[in-house]
Amino acid sequence: MVRETRPIASYTHEVRVRYAETDRMGVLHHSRMFVLLELARTEMLRRHGMTYRQMEDEGWFLVIVKASCAFKGPAHYDDVLAIETTITRVTQTRIDHAYRVTRKSDGALVGEAETTLACVDREGNIQRIPDGLAELLKG
Amino acid sequence: MVRETRPIASYTHEVRVRYAETDRMGVLHHSRMFVLLELARTEMLRRHGMTYRQMEDEGWFLVIVKASCAFKGPAHYDDVLAIETTITRVTQTRIDHAYRVTRKSDGALVGEAETTLACVDREGNIQRIPDGLAELLKG
Amino acid sequence: MVRETRPIASYTHEVRVRYAETDRMGVLHHSRMFVLLELARTEMLRRHGMTYRQMEDEGWFLVIVKASCAFKGPAHYDDVLAIETTITRVTQTRIDHAYRVTRKSDGALVGEAETTLACVDREGNIQRIPDGLAELLKG
Amino acid sequence: MVRETRPIASYTHEVRVRYAETDRMGVLHHSRMFVLLELARTEMLRRHGMTYRQMEDEGWFLVIVKASCAFKGPAHYDDVLAIETTITRVTQTRIDHAYRVTRKSDGALVGEAETTLACVDREGNIQRIPDGLAELLKG
Numbered sequence: 001m002v003r004e005t006r007p008i009a010s011y012t013h014e015v016r017v018r019y020a021e022t023d024r025m026g027v028l029h030h031s032r033m034f035v036l037l038e039l040a041r042t043e044m045l046r047r048h049g050m051t052y053r054q055m056e057d058e059g060w061f062l063v064i065v066k067a068s069c070a071f072k073g074p075a076h077y078d079d080v081l082a083i084e085t086t087i088t089r090v091t092q093t094r095i096d097h098a099y100r101v102t103r104k105s106d107g108a109l110v111g112e113a114e115t116t117l118a119c120v121d122r123e124g125n126i127q128r129i130p131d132g133l134a135e136l137l138k139g
Numbered sequence: 140m141v142r143e144t145r146p147i148a149s150y151t152h153e154v155r156v157r158y159a160e161t162d163r164m165g166v167l168h169h170s171r172m173f174v175l176l177e178l179a180r181t182e183m184l185r186r187h188g189m190t191y192r193q194m195e196d197e198g199w200f201l202v203i204v205k206a207s208c209a210f211k212g213p214a215h216y217d218d219v220l221a222i223e224t225t226i227t228r229v230t231q232t233r234i235d236h237a238y239r240v241t242r243k244s245d246g247a248l249v250g251e252a253e254t255t256l257a258c259v260d261r262e263g264n265i266q267r268i269p270d271g272l273a274e275l276l277k278g
Numbered sequence: 279m280v281r282e283t284r285p286i287a288s289y290t291h292e293v294r295v296r297y298a299e300t301d302r303m304g305v306l307h308h309s310r311m312f313v314l315l316e317l318a319r320t321e322m323l324r325r326h327g328m329t330y331r332q333m334e335d336e337g338w339f340l341v342i343v344k345a346s347c348a349f350k351g352p353a354h355y356d357d358v359l360a361i362e363t364t365i366t367r368v369t370q371t372r373i374d375h376a377y378r379v380t381r382k383s384d385g386a387l388v389g390e391a392e393t394t395l396a397c398v399d400r401e402g403n404i405q406r407i408p409d410g411l412a413e414l415l416k417g
Numbered sequence: 418m419v420r421e422t423r424p425i426a427s428y429t430h431e432v433r434v435r436y437a438e439t440d441r442m443g444v445l446h447h448s449r450m451f452v453l454l455e456l457a458r459t460e461m462l463r464r465h466g467m468t469y470r471q472m473e474d475e476g477w478f479l480v481i482v483k484a485s486c487a488f489k490g491p492a493h494y495d496d497v498l499a500i501e502t503t504i505t506r507v508t509q510t511r512i513d514h515a516y517r518v519t520r521k522s523d524g525a526l527v528g529e530a531e532t533t534l535a536c537v538d539r540e541g542n543i544q545r546i547p548d549g550l551a552e553l554l555k556g
Contacts, residue, residue: 207485
């Protein structure tokens, strides 16, 4: 069932930490890291000529089934983060990504994360990843 | 067109400021005040025997067409806010609310706000507020 | 170093999914699950007679060093979630929690999660968990 | 006391609506518009050679004392919004901004907003806007 296990494609997205994303401790709230990861993987898709919006408009949805992050150092307000996203596995119904997040100014490691997405239809039933996307993900 | 201009109903909802709602300044981020106002007005609806979820399930949507807030003092992490919500006007297609937000522990004024909601259908077209809701709001 | 490995204390916090916490798919955005978990573990602390705000005021900060969640089913707008939080391990500097999130109305499993917190001072240096808190966590 | 009443400077910031910023209705949640406005005005500052982070590091804080928005049309997921920000007034302690938000693809009006910021010190006491910033704002 697993079609691919080596890293397939990789893309680094840069994003600046917004004021509203910080918390009382003065750093990026950990929950918002997952928003930035989502941003990074959808921008990666865009770079490959596809948008996630298009996918949803055509009836394919990618839902998160697993997400984890090891937080290695703080990300402060206005820091530019470089999120290196790698597709690590694509099966008929799932896509795994790995992420390495560093602060651009000094290269400090901020976090390492992994997510698993499943492809579902409008009703939430698991379905095969559309061929076009699967091809594209396997570069 | 305006059916009602005096305050119709009023309800005070209490809600505690979450850590993730604070920002680098250590206080409730101003954008999140609008989330709490939304919470207050939907809880008010629930107290009147209706839920906003039900409304949407039946095809009526209330969209924000105007929102404003005067911020009078900081709300800190873990503060309990008392949000007094008043329906100030109901027309055939719009509902106006006014809000007075105070800190519960000492009564300090945190903010004063106003919002205008319009009733739309699934496609976003303005429609009359359903009779049941209109009755209830003017209760 | 590990002082405790069996479950120490457990607490179930109930929280309703807010409109602003849903996304275009109509369900709780996965990033916001981590906000709810934070809420659950701080409310657990409150039930044990301590507030996290107090801790921070006294110079102890708990930062997330690891967080993961397996999403088992959607949580919709207005669903009441029951978040059962268990302290699974307390070391001199770290606290592990496990969470089981279900929908209250039908008991459906929404997610299973784990977090690791580290105790740091105002400058972010690792420090021992204060004795009072350690006692309290070990029930 | 009012030093300036004509529009002083204007800057258009473009930002793409994130998935996590949409809600169950499929559009940008109204509360998040205020996050985007904040982004627009801080990016405007950056274009003028100053960062808000720098300001805070030097002990000046700008807090929101008033914010309002008229929502004119929906902003969907992945839409690029053009936020035209204008400084409309600068007094010794306050700065007013006006915003016009349009969808880039077709120029559709999404919202019109206004905010008032006050300059405070670390303790929240009103203080005069630093000369450097005042000069720059009146550019």
